[in-house]
Amino acid sequence: MRALITASLIAIAAASSVPVLAAPAFVPLPANATAHPALWPAAHSVGLVDAKTEAFVTSLMKQMSLREKVGQMIQGDIASVKPKELREYPLGSVLGGGNSPPLSGNDRGPVGDWIKTAEAFRQVSIEKRPGHVPIPTIFGMDSVHGNSNVFGATIFPHNIGLGAMRDPALMEKIGAATAQESAASGFDWAFGPTVTVPQDDRWGRTYEGYSERPDITKLYSAAMVRGLQGAPGTGRIQNGKVAASIKHFLADGGTHNGIDQGDAQIDEKTLIETHAPGYISGIDAGAMTVMASFSSWNGVKNHGNKSLLTDVLKGRLGFEGFVVGDWNAHGQVPGCTTADCPQSFNAGLDMAMVPSDWKALFDNTLKEVQDGTIPMARVDDAVRRILRVKVKLGLFDPARPYEQKNILGSPEHRAIARQAVAESLVLLKNNNALLPIRPGQKVLVTGTHADDIGMQTGGWTLSWQGTGNTNADFPGATSIWGGLKSAIEAAGGTATLSRDGKVTGAKPDVAVVVFGETPYAEMVGDISTLEFQPGDKQALAELKALKAQGIPVVSVFISGRPLWVNPELNQSDAFVAAFLPGSEGEGVADVLVAKKDGTPNKDFRGKLSYSWPKTAGQFANNVGQPGYDPLFAYGYGLTYADHKTIPQLSEVAGVDASLANISVYYVPGKAVAPWKLGSDGAVTEKNVDGGGKQEGARQYAFTGAGHVRVSGPSIDLTRQTNAQLSLRIDYRVDTAPKGKVTLSVGDQATPVDATSLFAAATPGQWTSVKLPLACFKAAGADVGHVTQPFVLGGDAGFTVSIVGVKLDTDPAGAVCPGAPAAK
Numbered sequence: 091m092r093a094l095i096t097a098s099l100i101a102i103a104a105a106s107s108v109p110v111l112a113a114p115a116f117v118p119l120p121a122n123a124t125a126h127p128a129l130w131p132a133a134h135s136v137g138l139v140d141a142k143t144e145a146f147v148t149s150l151m152k153q154m155s156l157r158e159k160v161g162q163m164i165q166g167d168i169a170s171v172k173p174k175e176l177r178e179y180p181l182g183s184v185l186g187g188g189n190s191p192p193l194s195g196n197d198r199g200p201v202g203d204w205i206k207t208a209e210a211f212r213q214v215s216i217e218k219r220p221g222h223v224p225i226p227t228i229f230g231m232d233s234v235h236g237n238s239n240v241f242g243a244t245i246f247p248h249n250i251g252l253g254a255m256r257d258p259a260l261m262e263k264i265g266a267a268t269a270q271e272s273a274a275s276g277f278d279w280a281f282g283p284t285v286t287v288p289q290d291d292r293w294g295r296t297y298e299g300y301s302e303r304p305d306i307t308k309l310y311s312a313a314m315v316r317g318l319q320g321a322p323g324t325g326r327i328q329n330g331k332v333a334a335s336i337k338h339f340l341a342d343g344g345t346h347n348g349i350d351q352g353d354a355q356i357d358e359k360t361l362i363e364t365h366a367p368g369y370i371s372g373i374d375a376g377a378m379t380v381m382a383s384f385s386s387w388n389g390v391k392n393h394g395n396k397s398l399l400t401d402v403l404k405g406r407l408g409f410e411g412f413v414v415g416d417w418n419a420h421g422q423v424p425g426c427t428t429a430d431c432p433q434s435f436n437a438g439l440d441m442a443m444v445p446s447d448w449k450a451l452f453d454n455t456l457k458e459v460q461d462g463t464i465p466m467a468r469v470d471d472a473v474r475r476i477l478r479v480k481v482k483l484g485l486f487d488p489a490r491p492y493e494q495k496n497i498l499g500s501p502e503h504r505a506i507a508r509q510a511v512a513e514s515l516v517l518l519k520n521n522n523a524l525l526p527i528r529p530g531q532k533v534l535v536t537g538t539h540a541d542d543i544g545m546q547t548g549g550w551t552l553s554w555q556g557t558g559n560t561n562a563d564f565p566g567a568t569s570i571w572g573g574l575k576s577a578i579e580a581a582g583g584t585a586t587l588s589r590d591g592k593v594t595g596a597k598p599d600v601a602v603v604v605f606g607e608t609p610y611a612e613m614v615g616d617i618s619t620l621e622f623q624p625g626d627k628q629a630l631a632e633l634k635a636l637k638a639q640g641i642p643v644v645s646v647f648i649s650g651r652p653l654w655v656n657p658e659l660n661q662s663d664a665f666v667a668a669f670l671p672g673s674e675g676e677g678v679a680d681v682l683v684a685k686k687d688g689t690p691n692k693d694f695r696g697k698l699s700y701s702w703p704k705t706a707g708q709f710a711n712n713v714g715q716p717g718y719d720p721l722f723a724y725g726y727g728l729t730y731a732d733h734k735t736i737p738q739l740s741e742v743a744g745v746d747a748s749l750a751n752i753s754v755y756y757v758p759g760k761a762v763a764p765w766k767l768g769s770d771g772a773v774t775e776k777n778v779d780g781g782g783k784q785e786g787a788r789q790y791a792f793t794g795a796g797h798v799r800v801s802g803p804s805i806d807l808t809r810q811t812n813a814q815l816s817l818r819i820d821y822r823v824d825t826a827p828k829g830k831v832t833l834s835v836g837d838q839a840t841p842v843d844a845t846s847l848f849a850a851a852t853p854g855q856w857t858s859v860k861l862p863l864a865c866f867k868a869a870g871a872d873v874g875h876v877t878q879p880f881v882l883g884g885d886a887g888f889t890v891s892i893v894g895v896k897l898d899t900d901p902a903g904a905v906c907p908g909a910p911a912a913k
Contacts, residue, residue, distance in 0.1 A: 103193035117556075122358075125397040127406035130362055134408035137323025137376040138482055146486075147477045151470065153223045159473045160456045162597040165230070165414065167445035168193070173210040179452050180222065182476055184211050185230040186239060187417070187445055188279075188554025188611070189901065198563060201498050203265060203765040205754040208276030208543035209490070225477070226485040228333070229365065230414075233280035234298070234550050235672060236264075236507070237271035237498070242565050244271060244503040244673060245547045247514050249284060249310075250650060250668035253300035253699035256512035257719060258313040264510060265317015267503040275491035279333040279484060281381060283314035285368025285771070286338065288651075290348030290710040291700065294615025297548065297650030297670055299343050299700035299886040302712045304367040311336060311368040315375040322376030326484035327491035333483055336372035338383030340398055348709065350613035350809075351384040351422070361387065368705045369406060378411040378479045381437060393431075394423035399438030412463050414473035419443070430454040432463045440472035459607075473747075476680065499566045504552065504674055511668075513675025516696035519665040519736040525640050526684035526691070526730065527600060529581040532575070534641070536588040536632065537604035539648045541571035541576065546648055548670035549611030556609035557900035564673055570604050570646065573676035577691070591632040593639060599732045601641045602682070603662075605629040606648030613809045614899050616652065618752075619745045621706035622653040625762045626754060633661035646678060652698070654706035655740040656721075665736075667698075690730050697727040705744030752807070753897040755800040755880060757851045758786035765879075768772035768897070771796025773884075778894040780856065789824065792884035800880040800895055807863060807873040816860035816904040817880060820894030823851040829886025833907065835866035836876040841883060842869050844907040848890065860898050867907035 151159070162182030169190040170179065191197035192207040202425050208229045216224040237243040246252070264348050285307050288299040298387050300307045318325075318334040325331035334381055336715050341361055345352035351548050354361070369380065380403060385391045392398060393415060420442050421428035429450035434442065444451045458464045480486060497503070513877075517525070527533060539545040544559030546569065552559050561569060571587050579583040586598070606629075607622075621631060636643050645662040647655065648672055668678060681692045702722035713719075713724035721739070729732060755764045758781025761767040772794030780787025790798050807815075817835060831848045832841035842865060851857055867873050880895050898904075 097876045111745045123386075123388040123395060123397075125358060125361075125402045127401045128651065129358060130366070130402055130406045131370060132406060132408065133373045135373055135376065135410035136627040137321075138378065138410045138478060140323075143478060143481050146481060147474055150223060150225065150477060151473060152795050154440035154473070155221065156459060157456060158223055158225070159469055160452060162473045162476045163441050163455065163469070164448050164452050165441050165443045166448035172212045176211065176214045176227070177219070180215070180225075181227065181448065182225070183228045183230060183441060183442065183894065188239065188550065190231060198557070201240060201242065201903040203674065206374065209273055212840040220539060226480060228278045228480055228483070229276060229487060230335075230472065231272060231277040232282070232550055233272045233277065233283045234284065236268050237275055238551050240271070240275050240498065241552065241564055242499045242505050244499050245551060245564070246507045247510050247672045248297045248548055248650065248670040249300045250297040250700065251671060252310070252510060253306050253698040254669065255510060255698060256306065257513055258309045258508070260315040260510060260513065261310050261313040263506050265314040267506050269318045269332045271503065272332050273330045274494045274497045277332060278327055278483060278491065279335065279379070280318055281337065282318070283311055283336060283372070285311045285333065285336050285372060286343035286366055287368070288353045288700075289364070289712060290341035290345070291620055291651045291703070292617050292709050293343065293345070293348035294350050294610060294613055294617070295342070296482040296700075302701065303714070305701070306699055307734065308367040308371045311372040312375040312423050314376045315372050317378060319378065323482070328484050328487060328489060330492050330494060331477060331483075333378040336369055336377045336380040338385070339369060339380050339403060340383060340392060341387055342383040342385045345385050346703070348616065348617050352722060353386040353389060355388060369403075370630070373407055373409050378483065379414055380409060380411065380906060381416055383416050384416050384421065384422065388717045391423045393420045393434045393439060394437045394486070395438040401835035402439060406735070410475070411479055412472065413438060414441045415439050415597060417443055417445060418447075432458045433500065435464050435472070436468060440475050444726050462905050475611060485563070493749060497647040498720050504566070507672055508674040508677040508680070511671040511674050512680045512692050513695045514669060514671065514696055515678065515681050515694055516614075516667040517664070517694040518667055518702070518722055519659060520728055520732070521663050523733065524600065524644060524664040525682055527578060527583070527644075527682055528684055529583060529686050529688055531578070531583045531599040532596060533578050533583055533585045534588055534593060534601040535571050535574055535585055535604070536591045536601065537629070537646070539570070539606055540602075540604040541569045541587060541589075543567050543569050543675070545606070545608065546570060546607070546671050546675060547673060547752070548650060549609045549615070551609070555611050555614060555899040558902050567673035569680050570675040572603060573679035576676065577679035581683060581686050591635060593641070598641055600644060601636045602644045602646060603633060603636070603646065604646040605632070607650055607653075610650070610899060613812070614813050618705050619706045619743070620652070620654045621743050621745065622655045622658065624706075625751055626757055627657065630661065635812060637661050644682070652700050652702040654703050654708070654743060657741045659736065660739055660741065666718035690763060694727060694729050697725050698722055699722070702726070705742070707745040720731040734757070746813035752805045753810075756892065756895040757781075758783045758893050760801070765800050766802060767798070767800050767892075769796060769798045773798065778891050780891055781820070787822070787891045787892040788843055789889065791825070792886065792888040795885045797879050797881040797884070799891070801878050804877050805879070807876050807879070811867050811873045814862060814864070814901045814903065816862045816898045817866070818858060818860045818894070818896055818898035819880070819892065820856070820858045822856045822893075823848055823853050824890070824891055825887065825889035826853060827884060829884065829888070831888060834863065834881040834883070834909050835863065835871045835879055836867060836873060837878070838866060838871040838881075840870050841881070842866060842907055847907040848888070856893070860900070860904040861907060862901070862904045863897075
């Protein structure tokens with residue numbers, strides 16, 4: 091195993107720049123998508139191959155039919171696979187996708203529901219029946235910041251925060267705790283760690299990377315693999331260890347313009363030096379699996395790039411585990427569909443992740459092996475790798491893999507998470523030494539994220555996008571408000587929560603405002619400017635209101651990436667980047683609130699692992715690049731010993747904020763640029779009260795045929811449609827419709843009949859509805875070219891007031907209102 095020198099982390103934390111990793115002798119090559127293995131550093135899987143294991147695998151393979159071998163190469167999602175179907179289709183693996191509940195259907199149910207689900211698949215796979223070789227399934231789950239899909243689990247900070255703490259020893263503890271909670275839930279395999287090195291902060295998965303530089307990622311990858319799997323060759327499911335999956339191979343964080351699933355247009359030298367180190371250290375630490383990336387390298391999809399998957403990964407890097415695909419990503423390889431892709435298997439993919447088309451992919455792959463399109467040697471290699479991992483993980487042992495009660499969300503694991511929160515906080519500003527909060531102070535706590543555990547945990551939490559979660563969904567967890575209240579009162583002060591930011595009673599000594607991004611995951615989080623809340627600066631308005639009253643302000647900023655927040659920084663006396671801290675909000679209070687004697691309880695330790703932008707257009711201004719000029723450099727982070735004053739900052743964003751907004755069209759009181767809300771035909775309009783604001787809503791009265799439209803520039807909503815986003819309308823029916831009411835997105839010749847939707851609403855009562863964009867696409871909408879993301883039509887008497895129109899990432903409760911309306 092390669093040496094992991096903790097001392098080097100200290101140097102990283104102290105420096106504002108880091109040296110480029112030493113690379114092998116390199117001959118410059120033109121940009122291409124064919125890797126040259128001789129240029130890559132060598133690595134080697136440790137602990138996976140031994141004579142006893144290989145002999146056992148060989149014996150199994152001699153007994154297996156071709157059908158059973160092909161089955162090992164297919165992974166279906168539990169939302170579309172029933173355990174009994176494994177008798178006909180002997181799949182090697184199942185996964186629980188981000189929005190997939192256990193077989194009980196209750197994704198907020200007890201952990202026993204997940205254990206029963208895993209056991210149901212496992213029992214069918216190992217049962218004795220004619221013509222079947224008993225081989226256990228391997229159950230995979232996105233345990234990306236703890237066992238984060240399961241109700242009651244410990245939720246650790248997302249990777250961006252963990253990168254700021256520079257603590258590989260704690261990372262190993264986080265990995266071990268994640269493994270225990272995952273194994274105790276019935277899962278064998280964690281789809282992590284993510285070892286991406288994001289280069290453009292507009293990318294929606296930036297928070298999944300530890301750092302913009304590979305140095306931290308290299309150290310953390312090995313630490314997390316050891317934590318999840320144990321020492322190479324020793325980790326078994328019976329001991330609370332799970333298989334790790336270092337992902338996403340390769341350069342998913344280097345795509346052009348930070349577009350998720352996009353193209354990394356970089357040379358091989360950059361591929362090696364910037365994006366490969368986390369894989370090298372993870373393989374050396376014994377990682378059992380590697381997940382291929384959706385993305386491309388110089389125009390070639392990684393799921394179809396043999397030079398990377400086979401020649402480099404399995405050849406030069408010596409990886410002896412198996413390569414798994416990402417969610418239907420093989421279907422993006424040219425010439426492939428999700429149901430048929432021999433190209434990906436021939437390139438080196440061992441197991442395809444095919445959530446719903448698994449039967450068709452199985453049948454097609456079987457035929458292609460039989461006709462020689464996929465060589466038998468390739469099948470045998472894939473199956474040997476998969477079985478090798480199952481053996482080493484202990485899945486063939488007859489005992490139930492891991493039974494450990496009361497470990498989910500245990501005090502020991504929450505203590506680890508709380509420590510990680512405290513170490514990950516980065517102090518950007520502390521003018522006049524406002525922090526720590528002094529003993530005996532009167533503290534007002536406010537902000538959209540102050541008492542919302544769903545906001546502080548972010549995406550990949552209980553669901554794919556992490557949206558719609560409430561505090562009740564996190565038993566045993568603590569909001570930031572909860573942590574602050576306990577700590578402030580313990581130090582003799584008083585804490586008051588104000589949900590609207592208004593001050594009642596005595597003027598507070600200090601206000602703590604907790605605000606930031608709302609949860610997102612993958613492409614849903616892609617943005618086109620780094621400006622925070624472009625066009626709708628609600629948090630800034632609250633900060634200004636408090637400052638106008640002469641109240642000192644501490645801002646706690648929750649985000650999945652560095653963002654341009656100069657206006658918010660200017661309105662804050664102290665500013666803390668908390669990133670996405672997870673379930674243990676007490677960790678924030680541990681650093682922000684002083685002890686009874688006035689000394690800090692804990693000092694700030696976090697140092698930026700991403701450079702903080704000086705303008706909203708500084709998308710990829712990373713350390714070591716020419717012209718490097720951030721607002722706060724890589725490695726920056728104040729402590730209580732620092733007495734640095736941050737002066738007034740420029741509030742010129744540097745980009746047109748309206749160009750970034752493709753999802754928010756109308757908020758209380760105004761349309762959000764570049765969008766306009768208007769009407770035509772027999773419609774009259776006026777402002778009315780709504781959304782908590784005087785004249786915050788717009789009322790439209792139809793006296794005949796007419797339309798209410800949101801209009802603006804042409805936008806492409808294809809990815810949003812595929813990602814299950816919905817059009818959300820916040821409205822009130824004032825007069826029930828006497829005729830037909832329709833809804834459209836874009837240039838839609840046949841609108842959707844929404845009459846029943848509005849007719850069923852209680853007049854005079856505010857309500858909301860979410861309509862999947864897929865409904866409009868099915869009705870003929872061209873979601874790739876949308877200039878009118880909302881068109882409400884009526885043909886007779888009808889009065890409706892609208893207070894909000896936007897795209898919503900939470901699929902819960904979304905409905906298609908009806909069949910396409912007649913023309």
